[in-house]
Amino acid sequence: MSSDTALSVQGLGKQYQIGVRTQQAGTLRERIAMGAAAIGRRLSGREGAEGPTESLWALKDVSFDVPRGEVVGVIGGNGAGKSTLLKVLSRITQPTEGRAVISGRVGALLEVSTGFHPELTGRENVFLNGAILGMSKAEIVRKFDEIVEFSGVDRFIDTPVRFYSSGMYVRLAFAVAAHLEPEILFVDEVLAVGDAQFQKKCLGKMSEVSRAGRTILFVSHNLEAVQRLCSRGLLFERGRLVESGSIDDVIARYRAAQSGDELLGRFRPASRRGLGYARVEDVRLLVNGKAAGQVSCDADLVIECLVSTAPGQPGKLQGHTLELTLCGDDGVPLCSLMNVDDGGAELPSVGSCWMRVSVPGPTFVPGRYRLNTFLGIPNLLETDSVFDGFDFEVLPPVHPWRPYELTRAHGIVCRRASWSVVEAPMPSVAR
Amino acid sequence: MNAAEAHASAPTTVVEAGRRPFVTLAREFWAYRELLYFLVWRDAKVRYKQTVLGAAWAVLQPFMTMVVFTIVFGRLAGVPSDGQPYALFSFAALVPWTYFAQGLGNAAASLVGNRMITRVYFPRLLVPAASILTPLIDLAIALAMMFVIQMGWYRSLPPVTVVVLPVFIVLAAVTAFAAGLWFAALNVKFRDVRYVLPFALQFWMFATPIAYPASLVPERWRPLYGLNPMVTVVEGFRWCLLGTPAPVLMAWVSCASVAVALWLGLAYFRRVEGTFADVL
Numbered sequence: 001m002s003s004d005t006a007l008s009v010q011g012l013g014k015q016y017q018i019g020v021r022t023q024q025a026g027t028l029r030e031r032i033a034m035g036a037a038a039i040g041r042r043l044s045g046r047e048g049a050e051g052p053t054e055s056l057w058a059l060k061d062v063s064f065d066v067p068r069g070e071v072v073g074v075i076g077g078n079g080a081g082k083s084t085l086l087k088v089l090s091r092i093t094q095p096t097e098g099r100a101v102i103s104g105r106v107g108a109l110l111e112v113s114t115g116f117h118p119e120l121t122g123r124e125n126v127f128l129n130g131a132i133l134g135m136s137k138a139e140i141v142r143k144f145d146e147i148v149e150f151s152g153v154d155r156f157i158d159t160p161v162r163f164y165s166s167g168m169y170v171r172l173a174f175a176v177a178a179h180l181e182p183e184i185l186f187v188d189e190v191l192a193v194g195d196a197q198f199q200k201k202c203l204g205k206m207s208e209v210s211r212a213g214r215t216i217l218f219v220s221h222n223l224e225a226v227q228r229l230c231s232r233g234l235l236f237e238r239g240r241l242v243e244s245g246s247i248d249d250v251i252a253r254y255r256a257a258q259s260g261d262e263l264l265g266r267f268r269p270a271s272r273r274g275l276g277y278a279r280v281e282d283v284r285l286l287v288n289g290k291a292a293g294q295v296s297c298d299a300d301l302v303i304e305c306l307v308s309t310a311p312g313q314p315g316k317l318q319g320h321t322l323e324l325t326l327c328g329d330d331g332v333p334l335c336s337l338m339n340v341d342d343g344g345a346e347l348p349s350v351g352s353c354w355m356r357v358s359v360p361g362p363t364f365v366p367g368r369y370r371l372n373t374f375l376g377i378p379n380l381l382e383t384d385s386v387f388d389g390f391d392f393e394v395l396p397p398v399h400p401w402r403p404y405e406l407t408r409a410h411g412i413v414c415r416r417a418s419w420s421v422v423e424a425p426m427p428s429v430a431r
Numbered sequence: 432m433n434a435a436e437a438h439a440s441a442p443t444t445v446v447e448a449g450r451r452p453f454v455t456l457a458r459e460f461w462a463y464r465e466l467l468y469f470l471v472w473r474d475a476k477v478r479y480k481q482t483v484l485g486a487a488w489a490v491l492q493p494f495m496t497m498v499v500f501t502i503v504f505g506r507l508a509g510v511p512s513d514g515q516p517y518a519l520f521s522f523a524a525l526v527p528w529t530y531f532a533q534g535l536g537n538a539a540a541s542l543v544g545n546r547m548i549t550r551v552y553f554p555r556l557l558v559p560a561a562s563i564l565t566p567l568i569d570l571a572i573a574l575a576m577m578f579v580i581q582m583g584w585y586r587s588l589p590p591v592t593v594v595v596l597p598v599f600i601v602l603a604a605v606t607a608f609a610a611g612l613w614f615a616a617l618n619v620k621f622r623d624v625r626y627v628l629p630f631a632l633q634f635w636m637f638a639t640p641i642a643y644p645a646s647l648v649p650e651r652w653r654p655l656y657g658l659n660p661m662v663t664v665v666e667g668f669r670w671c672l673l674g675t676p677a678p679v680l681m682a683w684v685s686c687a688s689v690a691v692a693l694w695l696g697l698a699y700f701r702r703v704e705g706t707f708a709d710v711l
Contacts, residue, residue: 091552094705099447114550119477131469
């Protein structure tokens with residue numbers, strides 16, 4: 001590794017056991033039970049399968065070098081391994097194989113406000129959060145005024161942060177993070193928080209940092225920001241580094257790859273049953289009037305189905321119902337849409353037509369979803385059922401409404417709701 | 432880069448699979464000592480910030496237990512107390528025991544539900560270490576209470592050996608840390624460990640001379656008895672505060688057993704720490 005290389009990654013790989021919770025012992029009790037079962041198997045002479053354990057390489061054979069002072073954008077779809085890469089490089093989790101050598105002081109920003117405690121004041125949290133991010137006390141003392149000024153919450157700096165609005169909270173947290181002065185910085189998505197104006201301020205700070213000659217590895221879904229800030233790009237697909245080069249080339253390749261995804265947005269019925277005199281012939285997802293495989297979660301979900309009667313069959317579609325069932329990628333049904341909902345739109349009696357349904361956004365948490373279709377009379381007649389015929393991907397919102405990432409860990413359905421304080425807490429009224 | 436930054440900087444970081452040598456761990460622990468201080472400071476601040484009873488809790492728990500023990504074991508059962516007033520005798524043991532139980536309980540729960548672990552890197556050892564250090568504040572308060580009872584109520588002074596007391600506090604802390612490493616790491620993997628802990632503590636308490644004097648244990652069993660380091664801690668506290676005989680032989684056995692436990696605890700912790708973020 002030459003002296004002007006900031007980061008050198010060789011053959012890095014990270015393997016996850018999937019279904020660790022269910023298949024390996026989650027509790028001591030299960031572990032003991034499993035142990036007993038294994039002994040039972042051994043005694044009865046049925047050697048072999050320990051129970052299915054599946055593993056997944058979230059990162060595999062990744063090698064690249066980053067020269068000092070370069071700002072590198074890491075892009076790729078969901079599950080491509082970007083976040084895993086940053087987690088491994090920032091030592092939150094260990095790699096399964098390979099190594100990375102990082103020269104210089106490392107700073108990682110995978111989430112702002114890590115370690116913030118609601119009961120502590122803004123001032124106390126600045127010190128705590130700074131220490132967690134790796135700043136020394138002397139360093140925080142020196143930068144304290146600057147941090148407070150950047151955050152714009154100076155009037156409330158001695159108030160416990162639980163009284164802060166979410167905007168103030170995030171601004172203070174980012175202000176601390178922004179004053180971290182590492183030689184190498186890993187940033188994951190965190191800039192996609194707060195309102196548009198604050199985001200702009202953050203991006204401004206980022207480019208300031210990059211001009212100061214620091215090495216940055218930047219993960220984001222915001223291609224525009226990546227293109228503006230980065231000079232080089234790394235494209236990941238299913239845990240592998242598939243392209244590395246100038247940021248424009250990499251983004252172009254990413255866009256091309258996205259539109260060429262074999263599975264997304266294409267109707268390919270895996271299994272079908274029913275009488276078959278009328279069928280769902282095609283399904284498409286519309287984004288801005290064009291067929292697509294991906295839709296952002298805050299956009300309306302518009303799906304069209306081509307329903308046709310089989311040649312030579314007299315049209316008997318009248319009285320039929322078309323049902324679309326939206327499922328998670330594990331096949332669990334999430335939501336049913338019928339053309340008879342609220343009076344809806346009746347299927348025409350003959351021939352073929354496109355039926356369109358529009359679900360107002362926000363719809364689902366980013367991730368992959370499937371579609372099943374049913375044509376017939378519910379509980380009475382199954383004319384045509386298609387299972388797993390259509391996959392699509394929901395992307396993170398274009399206009400985020402909450403300052404945190406939306407993940408499946410918090411549920412699947414996105415709802416926007418209005419909040420208000422109905423009754424002020426007594427102590428603050430008394431004061 | 433100025434001096435303040437230079438001390439925290441790691442010129443070259445190597446990320447790879449496998450355990451890291453103890454030396455690296457120790458060096459890193461030292462480099463992050465300020466964070467350890469902040470973690471302890473945060474826990475202490477949060478604990479004492481809101482609760483009026485904050486400081487009182489530290490005293491109330493061992494005090495009430497002392498009252499119960501004095502009535503049940505001291506009066507009703509007539510358990511001997513090495514010639515000391517039973518209340519003082521049991522309180523001198525309950526002070527370190529309460530600290531130990533609290534520290535171990537905190538340490539066991541420290542990794543689970545700690546969002547920091549999945550978001551940022553720092554030596555994972557800091558987490559159980561901080562949870563052992565924070566209850567030292569409660570220990571100090573309880574000790575002050577001890578002196579108040581001793582001098583105010585019983586009108587007696589602790590012997591000169593009281594200056595050696597910190598040695599036994601350190602032994603209690605190291606014991607809690609060694610056991611805490613095991614419980615904390617196991618708790619990440621097996622979530623029912625937290626149900627095991629109260630049982631373990633209960634048994635452990637009766638295996639420690641809190642309600643009774645170690646002198647009740649037959650002479651030839653004492654070395655074996657000393658394998659439980661808390662025996663030495665408790666008898667040491669009594670030696671320092673009340674002037675009962677010093678637990679010399681048991682102290683050596685305890686030091687050896689705690690050293691082995693600590694080494695094993697660190698080794699296990701080091702083996703699994705790389706996967707905490709994957710499981711949490």
